[in-house]
Amino acid sequence: MKFKIKTFGCQMNVYDSKKIRDIFFELGFKKTSVDKDADIYAINTCHIRNKAKQKLYSELGKIYKIKKKRFDTHKNTIIIVAGCVAQAEGEEIFKRAPYVDIVVGSQSYQKLAYLIKKLQNKNKFLELDFEPKSKFDGIPKKNYVNEISSYLTIQEGCNKFCKFCVVPYTRGPEYSRTVEEIITEAELLVKNGTKEIILLGQNVNAYHGLDCKNKEYNLGKLIFSLEKIRDLKRIRYMTAHPKDMHEDLFKAHRDVKKLMPFLHLPIQSGSNKILKSMNRNYTIKDYLKIIEKIKKYRKDIVFSSDFIVGYPGETKKDFQKTLDIIDEVKYVQSFSFIYSPRPGTTAYNLKDDTSNEEKKERLSILQEKLRFYQESFNKNFIKKSLNVLFSNSINKEKRQSLGYSQYMQLVRINNKTNLNGKVQNIKIKKSFYKSLEATSIN
Numbered sequence: 001m002k003f004k005i006k007t008f009g010c011q012m013n014v015y016d017s018k019k020i021r022d023i024f025f026e027l028g029f030k031k032t033s034v035d036k037d038a039d040i041y042a043i044n045t046c047h048i049r050n051k052a053k054q055k056l057y058s059e060l061g062k063i064y065k066i067k068k069k070r071f072d073t074h075k076n077t078i079i080i081v082a083g084c085v086a087q088a089e090g091e092e093i094f095k096r097a098p099y100v101d102i103v104v105g106s107q108s109y110q111k112l113a114y115l116i117k118k119l120q121n122k123n124k125f126l127e128l129d130f131e132p133k134s135k136f137d138g139i140p141k142k143n144y145v146n147e148i149s150s151y152l153t154i155q156e157g158c159n160k161f162c163k164f165c166v167v168p169y170t171r172g173p174e175y176s177r178t179v180e181e182i183i184t185e186a187e188l189l190v191k192n193g194t195k196e197i198i199l200l201g202q203n204v205n206a207y208h209g210l211d212c213k214n215k216e217y218n219l220g221k222l223i224f225s226l227e228k229i230r231d232l233k234r235i236r237y238m239t240a241h242p243k244d245m246h247e248d249l250f251k252a253h254r255d256v257k258k259l260m261p262f263l264h265l266p267i268q269s270g271s272n273k274i275l276k277s278m279n280r281n282y283t284i285k286d287y288l289k290i291i292e293k294i295k296k297y298r299k300d301i302v303f304s305s306d307f308i309v310g311y312p313g314e315t316k317k318d319f320q321k322t323l324d325i326i327d328e329v330k331y332v333q334s335f336s337f338i339y340s341p342r343p344g345t346t347a348y349n350l351k352d353d354t355s356n357e358e359k360k361e362r363l364s365i366l367q368e369k370l371r372f373y374q375e376s377f378n379k380n381f382i383k384k385s386l387n388v389l390f391s392n393s394i395n396k397e398k399r400q401s402l403g404y405s406q407y408m409q410l411v412r413i414n415n416k417t418n419l420n421g422k423v424q425n426i427k428i429k430k431s432f433y434k435s436l437e438a439t440s441i442n
């Protein structure tokens with residue numbers, strides 16, 4: 001019996017999909033990449049943009065055809081929809097796609113093993129409880145696949161209610177896992193070969209978990225504890241909110257060598273008016289103060305961000321302010337999108353006067369600027385050395401190893417030996433917009 005999982009969306013979904021994969025492994029299923037061989041087909045969904053929801057239904061249409069064909073040869077296919085669209089749409093999914101067997105929200109997928117065992121012809125299951133504690137208690141503890149770089153969710157949900165965002169509705173209120181739970185999971189990952197841990201949370205720096213003595217830890221303190229895991233080489237975290245940057249975290253950037261000098265700190269807009277309308281709860285001045293302060297603590301730190309273009313009420317002047325902030329911070333990577341109104345959010349009903357053409361044009365201007373800074377940053381490293389953790393290899397004959405620099409740049413190198421898991425200083429030969437090429441080391 002085989003399973004396939006298709007994942008849409010953010011790193012949290014990637015983490016959840018890995019846990020869902022481990023549930024299937026525990027049930028004795030094997031992984032397949034071939035759609036028609038899958039006895040279980042799970043889609044882990046994202047609700048952040050409308051496109052992501054459309055993708056779910058087009059994907060379901062495709063699987064339905066496969067399910068019918070397999071049925072003709074007396075093979076059953078269990079179709080599962082998990083994640084944020086499942087949470088938001090619930091019963092609606094069964095109405096639009098009645099051939100779906102199980103719908104589980106982002107906080108209930110730990111129940112999948114039980115639901116699959118209970119599944120009979122004609123019954124269906126809908127599980128949408130917000131139970132982060134029981135989710136983390138219930139997910140498999142064993143590591144079935146060893147990875148050099150692993151995600152570790154430490155915090156879920158959000159209390160910030162940015163007006164454009166569905167997360168507080170699909171992932172629920174903030175929840176922090178305990179320190180012991182996180183350290184145990186991190187130690188197990190490292191024992192199984194992980195060299196880099198990327199701590200995840202919708203608001204990762206709002207983390208406030210308890211240790212066994214009921215003492216509260218913030219993210220900074222947690223990083224100081226994780227640093228002690230001997231064979232762990234690198235720590236990263238995402239996604240941080242400017243409002244939750246705190247002194248211990250600044251100190252961690254100064255003192256923890258394993259914490260990489262790369263910070264993803266979404267700003268969304270360069271206009272105070274738009275930030276206020278988004279309910280982001282910081283001003284440009286606050287944001288720039290953070291950048292300035294953290295640079296004092298860690299001189300070589302670089303930044304990435306998220307940008308929303310064409311938010312309701314964004315004028316040309318507001319947009320120019322966003323371009324100005326890019327010039328000021330010189331982000332080395334970024335994610336940028338046209339605002340996508342999501343039903344159920346406060347911003348959904350806001351008056352929006354900007355045409356789609358105008359929004360597309362703004363996005364293209366913004367992306368060109370972001371590209372300029374990313375390319376220039378990468379170009380800086382030609383003939384210089386970067387510290388690279390190799391995590392993947394392709395092309396078996398002429399082996400090509402892939403890794404990430406301390407600044408999160410993708411680095412490729414043609415090399416005869418397998419470099420996976422190694423951290424090496426590598427001289428850069430060529431630079432591109434999104435990657436770098438290194439000189440062979442043997």
Ligand code: SF4
Binds near residue numbers: 160203
């Ligand atoms: S901080 Fe804002 S954008 Fe981030 S998850 Fe919370 S509500 Fe969404």
